[in-house]
Amino acid sequence: MKEYKLAESEKKFAELIWQNEPIGSGELVKLCEKEMNWKKSTTYTVLKKLCEKGIFQNKDAMVTSLITKDEYYAKQSVLFVEDTFGGSLPKFLTAFISGKKSANNRLKS
Structure with missing residues (x-):
């Protein structure tokens, strides 16, 4: 690659x-x-x-x-998950959802 x-x-x-x-x-x-x-x-x-x-x-x-631009950014997303979360999409999604919940809670305060 x-x-x-x-x-x-x-x-x-x-x-x-x-x-x-x-x-x-x-x-x-x-x-x-x-x-x-x-x-x-x-x-x-x-x-x-x-x-x-x-x-x-x-x-x-x-x-x-x-x-294409979309292909480039799709490859960057895959590399990010591989580099940061050992290629585990569930770990990425857990971190992403947790981050969004924390951000939403701060906005409601």
Whole structure:
């Protein structure tokens, strides 16, 4: 399985692509300059990294996703449960429900 964990700046970059795809690489450079204050070299470096991770592709100067935003976040959810709760969905659900009950009780007080 490919590594899909992204740094915060990579997530913001990925969101820009998902919102605007298909997007020309030149247009992506301009968008990243405007939205993230990135230079052309930074955009291409991060794009190359995410292409190597199998999330996007840059073919004929057109950037498209290889996995959807929903697929990415679904994989992150699975990794979170595996890393934090030993892969146990019941343990995750128990912690989640307990957390929601505690939060609701604090709101009622």
